Amino acid sequence: MIRVDVREQPLNVAALQAEVGRAGAGAVLSFVGTVRNDKGGRRVLHIDYDAYVPMARRILQSIAADVARRWPTCAVVIEHRVGHVEVGQASVVIALSTPHRADGFAALRHAIEALKRDAPIWKREYFEDGSVWVQEGS
Amino acid sequence: MEVEILFFAQARDLVGRASLRLEVPPGLRLAEVVETIAAQHPALRPALASMRFAINEEFATVQQRVVAGDRIAFLPPVSGG
Numbered sequence: 001m002i003r004v005d006v007r008e009q010p011l012n013v014a015a016l017q018a019e020v021g022r023a024g025a026g027a028v029l030s031f032v033g034t035v036r037n038d039k040g041g042r043r044v045l046h047i048d049y050d051a052y053v054p055m056a057r058r059i060l061q062s063i064a065a066d067v068a069r070r071w072p073t074c075a076v077v078i079e080h081r082v083g084h085v086e087v088g089q090a091s092v093v094i095a096l097s098t099p100h101r102a103d104g105f106a107a108l109r110h111a112i113e114a115l116k117r118d119a120p121i122w123k124r125e126y127f128e129d130g131s132v133w134v135q136e137g138s
Numbered sequence: 139m140e141v142e143i144l145f146f147a148q149a150r151d152l153v154g155r156a157s158l159r160l161e162v163p164p165g166l167r168l169a170e171v172v173e174t175i176a177a178q179h180p181a182l183r184p185a186l187a188s189m190r191f192a193i194n195e196e197f198a199t200v201q202q203r204v205v206a207g208d209r210i211a212f213l214p215p216v217s218g219g
Binding site: 033049050051052054055056058080091092112115116117118119120121122123124133134135 | 196214
């Protein structure tokens, strides 16, 4: 099973973890990207995510499908939030299940790295004295 | 032929709009469409070196040719996840 979404509504982390559970899966893993309150010593007030939504959905779908091809995954779900996200809230969740944990860790890492490299999504950080589009690598 | 140009994040800020329609000669390569846009919106030029592009929601190289109705997106360095 593969499912992806890009949406404005808050992400339900527990529901996504439950969604990928399978009788044959000994490992259920999740990555939850969370908005931090600090950027290089400056206090982050909140984040705004911009996205090319139809393309982002395609890219997330292809990442999930690629993961399912390379590792014996039972289920993969990827959801990314767009719009206004508060400090402490989840901006992205990748949840997947595999028979054994080694494949699960490898698949999860591959998925988040691919998402960060290719998903047409942009983060704007808001500070007390202004805002800035995040540059890659920072 | 008409194509649609989409701008995101910093590109949208620099151009001042999210999208525009462009009339171009048939058989044009993406590189030439980009150059046409940059000539109309010089503020974009410094950002072009780090820009990626998509045609109809798929990453594209600047050598690809565009056809009527194509949606061309200017994608600054991404920061999702």
